[in-house]
Amino acid sequence: MAAEFGDYVRKCREKKRAQSADFSLRKLAQRVGIEPSYLSKVERGQESPPSEATISSLAKELDEDPDVLLALAGKVSSDLQKIIRKRPKLFAQLIREMKNMPNHAVVRVVREVRDGDW
Amino acid sequence: MAAEFGDYVRKCREKKRAQSADFSLRKLAQRVGIEPSYLSKVERGQESPPSEATISSLAKELDEDPDVLLALAGKVSSDLQKIIRKRPKLFAQLIREMKNMPNHAVVRVVREVRDGDW
DNA sequence: TGTAGTGTTTAGTATATACTACACATATGG
DNA sequence: CCATATGTGTAGTATATACTAAACACTACA
Secondary structure, three states, X not given: OOOHHHHHHHHHHHHHHHHOHHHOHHHHHHHHXXXXXXHHHHHOOOOOOOOHHHHHHHHXXXXXXXXXXXXXXXXXXXXXXXXXXXXXXXXXXXXXXXXXXXXXXXXHHHHHHHHOOO | OXXXXXXXXXXXXXXXHHHOHXXXXXXXXXXHOOOHHHHHHHHOOXXXXXXXXXXXXXXXXXXXXXXXXXXXXXXXXXXXXXXXXXXXXXXXXXXXXXXXXXXXXXXXXXXXXXXXXO
């Protein structure tokens, strides 16, 4: 249980809380649709991260990138998985080949894909 | 339970079996490390697909692409997930942008990534 | 005719996932 | 002082995952 997810969520929440009282553990939990005790344990890494749906809801409330939160939770968004599963060979090859590429190179590929007339 | 996974595995096994008697359900199950009854049910789609480890072992024995088998099982290889999770924003963007690209375009990107001097 | 091998049926299990429900302790403001 | 809100501790739950174990029925062949 890396607890990294919990730490991050707690930090985000406390940042939000500095500006709005709507971000107490209890209130956030309610909006997300889980019990406060559960959120408490999750934030302290005492429980493993919640489901994808709950993480997405959490991300939305906290104005965070769902993919990042999911990553911290050791997951990959199911919609991405679905895309990959439609062309497993191609995507597997592509992703594995990009594994060790430096960040700026990946950015360049992303841009090319976005702008190119594929 | 799409059963597509099971159907495919059974076909692969029967193809192999036409050439070698080592591909009876029982023998394959033994090499893979599961009970024959379980493999039987999986092949007929009566049970949901097995774990990633078991699928990989199955793929190896059947000379099939693990990524393809995993895809049929509704999964994405954990090593790919790990790569994505290291740079969730970049990969998420890239994959989503490639979602609707025609096959040949994806192939081209893969080639460029492989050959380019990124 | 029996025994070896085939796939299948039925019943059950251990572990993980994703939580809930309720009670408790502390602090804070009116 | 007490009502309210805060976070936390303890115990328990439903469902899914990933299987095992043992027995059954059929076929082949020696």
